[in-house]
Amino acid sequence: MSLERLRVYARDPDLVNRGPLPWQNVTLDLLWSGVSSFSLTCAASDRVRERIAPGWGVIVTLDDRILLTGQIEESGPREWSADTGDLAGEGTVSVSGADDLAVVAGELAYPDPRLTAADQGEGSDRRSGAAETVVKGFVSANIGDSRTTARRGAARTREVEVAPDLGRGAQVTHSARFEPLMEVVRACSGGLGARVTQQGDRLVFDVVEPVDRSASARFSRELGNLRSMRWQRAMPTSTHVVVLAEDEEENTLVREYGDTGAAEEWRMTSRSLHSANRVEEADELDAAGAAQLADARRAPVLEAQLVDTARCAFGRDYFLGDTVALEPVPGVRFTDPVTEVRISADAGSGELEITPAIGGPPGDSADDTEQERLLRRALRRIAALERKA
Secondary structure (H helix, E strand, C coil), X not given: CCHHHEEEEEECCCCCEEEECCCCEEEEEEECCCCCEEEEEEECCHHHHHCCCCCCEEEEEXXXXXXXXXXXXXXXXXXXXXXXXXXXXXXXXXEEEEECCHHHHCCEECCCCCCCHHHCCCCCEEEEXXXXXXXXXXXXXXXXXXCCHHHXXXXXXXXXXXXXXXXXXXXXXXEECCEEHHHHHHHHCCCCEEEEEEECCEEEEEEECCCECCCCCEEECCCCCEEEEEECCCCCCCCEEEEEEECCCCCEEEEEEEXXXXXXXXXXXXXXXXXXXXXXXXXXXXHHHHXXXXXXXXXXXXXXXXXXXXXXXXXXXXXXXXXXXXXXXXCXXXXXXXXXXXXXXXXCCCEEEEEEEECCCCCCCCCCCHHHHHHHHHHHHHHHHHHHC
């Protein structure tokens, strides 16, 4: 693929495009509902060093479409070697950073977003409504348009504007108390994605509605665009979950939720117990039960690496979060969303490679054992108890 498809520009601290940033190699890791990252190596000229200082960032385009905007988080080490033939002695410098969704991921969801940490009380910030409405409410209050001056922390730090609410997504309820804001966004997303885009000198937060493109975006060995795939059929870790919670009067609420279809298919019922924290209403109990059942299901597609081709190209025929069709062998067909895309380019070899992938949500790995997944869930519950204390 031609390197001309990929361009990298330097962005100054005021979000102004200051022209091309010359690079030797570039790697982008684009994530669905997660913070994407970038890394590049450049000749360490005076001009480049000026444009990778703190507060600077990058704008990356693919086929003239903005692919990523983000802030440089680390520059260096600077290297020089006579073996490279660099007679001018400039050497090279490595640059890495995260896309602008990191502005959201760097905040906490306060129990009362109007107050500083020292003024918080015992309660939590409880919101209900369409997934988009709830997500944008939390973001607006903690890092966006409704954020109070007392929460800024320092002058000239970045915030986001929140795009108009279209009320998309399922009905959700969530209570937040010092949770990482990005965890709240994911917990309330209801299948929607999240992104921050640069629009002029503004950073705008919005949700993204994925599209089912499985009828047209197909990957198989016969088509030459399916590099590798691992899949399975596995019984859920639990077909039924018993949820315990306490209401405001400290009455214990108990409810059971079940995936009867899975139990009948596997001819077995297995139950687990879940303690829900900060539950105030029955709908929150229902949401906790649904989340536990979803967590117990084991995805049939563990991992798939796709090949970007002229016939089925990322950024034209499908995007992050979109559902595509996978056909590893004749007669076997899966549909799953694209969760990650890695883009790598090397100016020396002239190669540009785009590798989409399908796997678990951010924080999970197809190679994780069940014990590792159980440990991760236990750590999340411990963190929730600590926030409640």
